[in-house]
Amino acid sequence: MAVSADFLQFLFSGITVGAIYGLVGLGFAIIYNASHVINFAQGEFVMIGGMTTVSLIGLGLPLLVAVAGAILATVGIGLLFEKLAIEPARDASIVALIIITIGASILFRGAAQVIWGRNFHSLPSFSGDDPILIGGAAILPQSLWVIGGAGAIVAGLQWFFNHTLAGKAMIATSHNPLAARLVGINTRFVLMLGFGLSAMLGAAAGILIAPISLTYAGVGVMLGLKGFCAAVLGGLGKPMGAVAGGLIVGISEVMTAGYVSSAYKDAVAFIIILAVLFFLPSGLFGDRGTERV
Amino acid sequence: MVLGLVPGRALAADPIRIGTFLSVSGGASFLGDPELKTMVMFIDRINKSGGLLGRRIDLIHYDDETRAKNAITYVKRLISQDKVDLIVGGSTTGNTMAVIKLIQKAGVPFISLAGAGVIVDPVKKWVFKTPHTDKVAVAKIFTDMKARGLSKVGLLSGSGGFDKSCRKNARALASEFGITIVADEVHGKGDTDMTPQLTRIKGTQGVQALLYCGFGAPTSIVAKNYKQLGMTIPHYQTHGSASMKFILGASGAAEGVRLPAAALLVVDQLPDDHPQKAVGTAYKAAYEARYKEPISTFGGHAYDGLLIATEAIKRAGSTDKAKVRDEIEKTNHLVGVDGIFTMSPSDHLGLNAGSFVMVEVRNDKWKLLQ
Numbered sequence: 001m002a003v004s005a006d007f008l009q010f011l012f013s014g015i016t017v018g019a020i021y022g023l024v025g026l027g028f029a030i031i032y033n034a035s036h037v038i039n040f041a042q043g044e045f046v047m048i049g050g051m052t053t054v055s056l057i058g059l060g061l062p063l064l065v066a067v068a069g070a071i072l073a074t075v076g077i078g079l080l081f082e083k084l085a086i087e088p089a090r091d092a093s094i095v096a097l098i099i100i101t102i103g104a105s106i107l108f109r110g111a112a113q114v115i116w117g118r119n120f121h122s123l124p125s126f127s128g129d130d131p132i133l134i135g136g137a138a139i140l141p142q143s144l145w146v147i148g149g150a151g152a153i154v155a156g157l158q159w160f161f162n163h164t165l166a167g168k169a170m171i172a173t174s175h176n177p178l179a180a181r182l183v184g185i186n187t188r189f190v191l192m193l194g195f196g197l198s199a200m201l202g203a204a205a206g207i208l209i210a211p212i213s214l215t216y217a218g219v220g221v222m223l224g225l226k227g228f229c230a231a232v233l234g235g236l237g238k239p240m241g242a243v244a245g246g247l248i249v250g251i252s253e254v255m256t257a258g259y260v261s262s263a264y265k266d267a268v269a270f271i272i273i274l275a276v277l278f279f280l281p282s283g284l285f286g287d288r289g290t291e292r293v
Numbered sequence: 294m295v296l297g298l299v300p301g302r303a304l305a306a307d308p309i310r311i312g313t314f315l316s317v318s319g320g321a322s323f324l325g326d327p328e329l330k331t332m333v334m335f336i337d338r339i340n341k342s343g344g345l346l347g348r349r350i351d352l353i354h355y356d357d358e359t360r361a362k363n364a365i366t367y368v369k370r371l372i373s374q375d376k377v378d379l380i381v382g383g384s385t386t387g388n389t390m391a392v393i394k395l396i397q398k399a400g401v402p403f404i405s406l407a408g409a410g411v412i413v414d415p416v417k418k419w420v421f422k423t424p425h426t427d428k429v430a431v432a433k434i435f436t437d438m439k440a441r442g443l444s445k446v447g448l449l450s451g452s453g454g455f456d457k458s459c460r461k462n463a464r465a466l467a468s469e470f471g472i473t474i475v476a477d478e479v480h481g482k483g484d485t486d487m488t489p490q491l492t493r494i495k496g497t498q499g500v501q502a503l504l505y506c507g508f509g510a511p512t513s514i515v516a517k518n519y520k521q522l523g524m525t526i527p528h529y530q531t532h533g534s535a536s537m538k539f540i541l542g543a544s545g546a547a548e549g550v551r552l553p554a555a556a557l558l559v560v561d562q563l564p565d566d567h568p569q570k571a572v573g574t575a576y577k578a579a580y581e582a583r584y585k586e587p588i589s590t591f592g593g594h595a596y597d598g599l600l601i602a603t604e605a606i607k608r609a610g611s612t613d614k615a616k617v618r619d620e621i622e623k624t625n626h627l628v629g630v631d632g633i634f635t636m637s638p639s640d641h642l643g644l645n646a647g648s649f650v651m652v653e654v655r656n657d658k659w660k661l662l663q
Contacts, residue, residue, distance in 0.1 A: 009492045009522075017486060118318035118326060120510040122542050129544065131521045138522050212517075213485030214510050214542055218319065222483050257480075258489035263452075265489075266481040 005136025010258040011251065012134075016143040016212070018250020019150035023205035024227025025234065025242030026157070027198035033174035033237050034194030036094055040101045041081065043224020044108035045202025049074045050215035051112060053207050054121045063126065071203045077108075078199025082192050090191075105220070112217035123210040146208045153204055154243055157197075161239070166193060174237060222266075229273040235286025244284065248272075308349040309612055311336070311602065312377030314367040314392075315406075316384040319359030320453070320482070320509045323538040324384040327592035328406055329354060330584050331576075332381070335599045338579075345603055346610070353377055357388055364388035365395065372399045378612040381598040383407050384591070385508075386454035393420055402605075402618040404598040406591070408508075408533060409458035413641040421621055421641040423597040423631060424590075425555065425649050427459035427506070428466070430531045433553040434504060435470035437651050437662075443502040443527060447476035447494035449487065449515065450506035455533055459506035475500050484511065487518045495524055502526050508533030513542030520546035527551065532649075536589035540657050547654045551662070555631035556650050557593040559661040568628055569648065576630045590631060597629035 024042055031039040052073045056066035085100050092100075126145050131138035161167035173180040173190045181187050205223070206215065213219075227242075230249050234241025249269050257265040276283060313332060316325035336350045344350065353375045355367035364383065371377045372395065379402045383389035386409035393412075396403045396419050403420050405412050410426035438446065446467070450460040460477070467474050476497040478490035494500060503526055505515045512534040519528055520543075528550045530539075535554040540547045556563055560573035576596055577588050604627060605620035606612060624636045624643060632648025651662040 006492050006496060010489055013486055013488050113318055118322035119538065120323070120513070120542055122513070122544055124544065129517075129520065129546070131523060133523075140521050209485070211544075214513060216322075216510065254486075254489050258492065261479075262490045263479045263481070265484065 006258065008135045008137035010254045012137055012139045012143060014251030014254035015247060016139075016146050016250070017209075017254065018247035019146050020205045020209045020223065020246070021226050021230040021250050022243040022246025023150050023153065023201050023208075024223055025230030025246045026154070026239055027201040028228055028231035029234070029237055029239045029242040030170075030201070031194050031198050032231070033239075034170060034191045035086070035090075035097070037086070037097045037101065038228070038236075039195075039198065040098065040224065040228075041105035041108060042198060042202055042227060043220030043222075044105045044112075045074050045078060045199045045220075046206035046209075046223050046227075047112060047215065047217065047220035048077060048108065049203025049206035050123065050210040050219065051116050051121065051206075051217070052203075053210065054123055054215065055116070057123065063124075067207055070207060071200055074203035074206075075196050075199045078195045078202075079192060082195035086191070086195070087188065090188075105224070109217055109220065116217060118217060120214045120216045121210075122214050123207070125211040140212065142208075142211045146212070149204065149208050150243075153201065154240075157239060170194065226269045229269040232273055233276050233283055235283030238283065238285045241283055241285035308351040309345055309606065310351050310353060310375065310377040311599070312353045312371035312375055312380045313382035314355045314357045314364050314371065314380070314388070315382055316359040316388065317356040319357075321359040321385045323509060323536050323589070324406070324591040325356070325359075327536075327580075327586075327589050328382075328384055328595035331580065331592035331595040332599060334579060334583055335596055339603065345606055350603075357384075359385060359388070361387050361391035364391050368392040368395050372396075372401055377401065378614065379602055379606070379617060380404070381406070381595065381602055386412065386458060389422075390454060393417060396420060400614055402602070402614060402621055404602055404621070406594040406598055408455045408531075410462065411458055416639060416641050419618060421601070421636065423601065423629070423634075423642070423644075424594045425532060425553070425632070425644055426642065427455060427531060428462045429644075429646075429649060430553045431459060431462045431466055432470070433649055433651065434529050434531070434551075435466060435472050437551065437553075438472065438502055438527075438529070439470055441527070444471055445473050445475045445499050445501045447478075447497055447500040447503050447526070448474050448506070449478045449480065449490055449494060449503065451480050451484075451508075451511050452482045453508065455508055456506045459531055459533075463504065463506065480511065485514060487511070487515050488522060491515070491518050491522055491524065495522055495526075500526060502529060504529045506531055506533070510542060512539045513544075513547070516543035516546040516550060532590060535652075536591060537587045538589070540654055545657070547657070549654060551651060551653045553649050554652050554659070555590045555593055556648055557588065557630050558590055559650065559652055559659050562661040568633055569630065572628055573630050593630040597631050597634070600629050601627060601634060 027042045052070035053066050056069050125142045127141045169185045230245035231242040234245030253268045256268050336352050357363040381404045383405040386407040389405040389407040405422040410428040412422050450456040476494045530552045532554050556569045557573045563570045609616040609620045627634045632644040634643045636643035652659045
């Protein structure tokens with residue numbers, strides 16, 4: 001009896017954190033699809049979302065307004081970033097573009113420290129802190145917000161990619177940018193859309209998790225890396241794969257901490273990514289790469 | 294980066310150079326930030342009233358971002374490029390331990406602001422410290438537990454130097470106090486969810502109390518997770534959590550947490566004849582007026598570090614490193630904000646037992662336990 005209650009506790013914990021990794025991984029997948037670039041500043045979108053919400057709430061705005069404002073602000077920053085740093089370098093090599101994103105992430109972190117200081121900040125939980133007991137395990141209402149919020153966002157994205165022209169244009173561009181351009185798709189707009197979407201995803205993840213885990217200028221580093229692991233595990237470029245990857249990484253981490261040893265928790269994500277790169281480079285759901293000669 | 298502070302009157306040419314490396318950003322920012330603010334305030338006050346030995350004090354400061362590698366780089370710079378006379382710094386045990394070899398080799402008096410006992414035990418010639426050690430903290434906690442009839446303890450610690458040292462001391466001292474450690478969990482750096490570890494502790498047969506060794510944001514997260522899991526066993530933390538930031542970060546979940554802290558934290562509740570009352574009240578008033586935020590014991594450690602340093606320089610009559618070091622070692626009954634210091638060749642901390650008190654969080658405020 002005690003064992004299964006513990007297992008449920010770990011499972012909920014793992015799904016909660018896995019949902020966040022999934023959202024961050026989605027951001028990586030979308031930008032990769034639009035440009036074959038890994039945006040290492042993705043974690044910083046998470047940080048900016050959470051921190052901006054803290055500031056807006058501090059100004060006295062109600063939660064909903066603060067959340068909307070923070071998401072808009074992060075999307076704005078994502079679009080600016082794309083316009084000013086990525087687009088001018090679009091003919092550069094992929095490696096150069098990746099280095100640009102790493103530089104941007106450092107810039108965002110430094111700016112965050114100047115604007116918000118170096119301390120930790122907390123957000124109030126959306127619907128209180130009284131845990132809900134399910135089968136002996138205690139879940140925070142905020143965890144339900146995280147899981148529900150992430151689920152809603154993923155469902156929304158699925159609809160967007162499959163049932164709107166813009167979404168289909170993004171998928172087309174990811175398959176073959178040249179062909180996409182030939183049929184009249186504005187690939188530059190697709191890239192901007194990709195950054196905007198990823199920024200929104202990052203911000204949402206940051207806002208959902210901040211009441212549980214506190215936020216600070218450096219929170220994006222680990223979250224970004226683990227989100228990247230999730231994206232790679234799922235097959236880089238496969239949005240649903242990234243979500244699945246996130247859940248797998250999150251649950252594995254917590255199960256390791258709960259049943260094996262809490263000291264190795266952080267290693268799990270990185271062991272997973274090493275295993276993927278060695279044995280299954282295209283991830284769980286990715287296409288096996290082929291090149292036409 | 295030199296914070297040369299402009300004095301009120303012209304002072305003798307050659308300034309006294311005090312160097313510091315603090316974790317103003319990064320995981321230990323709620324230690325380093327008030328420490329820097331306190332040091333600036335302290336030195337400002339001295340310079341405005343004529344300086345030390347008629348000379349202006351220059352504070353040369355670097356932010357090591359809670360990274361040991363940066364601490365080493367900056368200490369090298371302080372010693373060889375900035376040529377400081379003395380160093381007061383090292384917010385974390387990890388960063389302090391990383392630079393001790395450098396300090397010993399260079400022969401510069403160093404007063405550390407970090408918690409673990411290993412810093413001064415074994416005694417090192419040039420190294421002193423001001424905060425209570427984790428060993429004293431653990432002893433105080435175990436004494437309190439014993440008095441309440443608690444003897445089976447679930448231990449949780451993080452991966453910082455202080456956490457590891459505290460855990461080691463807890464395990465070593467347990468039998469002396471009749472305590473048994475029935476669970477021993479660890480979490481990683483930057484972890485945002487300790488419910489797996491706490492679930493294991495909660496499920497341990499017969500556990501009667503929880504002790505968390507750590508500092509920074511994890512202290513608040515542990516409190517939140519404790520509340521989430523509906524745990525009811527008494528919850529103890531260490532003086533690494535002795536700051537309002539811990540309480541605020543826990544959003545109400547810190548209620549009932551007990552910890553040992555320097556009396557400064559509850560200076561308003563001390564009886565008037567308590568030795569720390571006057572100095573503590575003055576420091577609190579000055580800090581809160583200038584910075585508009587509540588004090589923490591960490592700022593107090595920095596105040597005491599500078600107090601010891603400046604008094605030693607005064608007694609030595611110069612900034613000769615060997616003379617100053619000897620005078621620091623001779624500090625006798627110096628009433629600081631965190632305690633009364635009496636150092637000796639075998640004791641480079643020198644705090645009296647009465648300066649550490651048990652406090653409990655009630656209504657998001659610190660309450661002194663008699």
